[in-house]
Amino acid sequence: MPYFLWSPELSIGIKEIDLQHKSLIQAVNALYDAFQSEEGERDLSWIIHFLANYTVEHFATEEALMERIGYPRFNEHLRLHEELLQQVGAFLAKFNAGTAGISEDLLEFLKQWLLVHIGSEDKTLAKHVRGL
Numbered sequence: 001m002p003y004f005l006w007s008p009e010l011s012i013g014i015k016e017i018d019l020q021h022k023s024l025i026q027a028v029n030a031l032y033d034a035f036q037s038e039e040g041e042r043d044l045s046w047i048i049h050f051l052a053n054y055t056v057e058h059f060a061t062e063e064a065l066m067e068r069i070g071y072p073r074f075n076e077h078l079r080l081h082e083e084l085l086q087q088v089g090a091f092l093a094k095f096n097a098g099t100a101g102i103s104e105d106l107l108e109f110l111k112q113w114l115l116v117h118i119g120s121e122d123k124t125l126a127k128h129v130r131g132l
């Protein structure tokens, strides 16, 4: 059983974004697996960097869509993305300096953030798109 299980309730009904969410969840699972196994330690760095870069790419996809349709909650949604990227950036700076490591708290934070964000903001965006 994966650490973070995709379920149909997480689908927002926009194919490109759903696929990206699945990839993000897979990357969180890869990070969890590497964290759990001793041999996985050498993989932690590239996985966390991949996850951070992919998150930037994914947010850019959503933000481009919001701009294209003149989404009324654009600023609020953007602020949530930027807050997370700031937190991730601060963590990576410490990780790269060797003063912070991957932890269960970090994994749980990422999982909960995605669950809440997809379930609220992303679904609200998708609902708006369907109503256009």
Ligand SMILES: [Fe+2]
Residues within 6 Å of the ligand: 062, 077, 081, 117, 121, 122
């Ligand atoms: Fe989002």
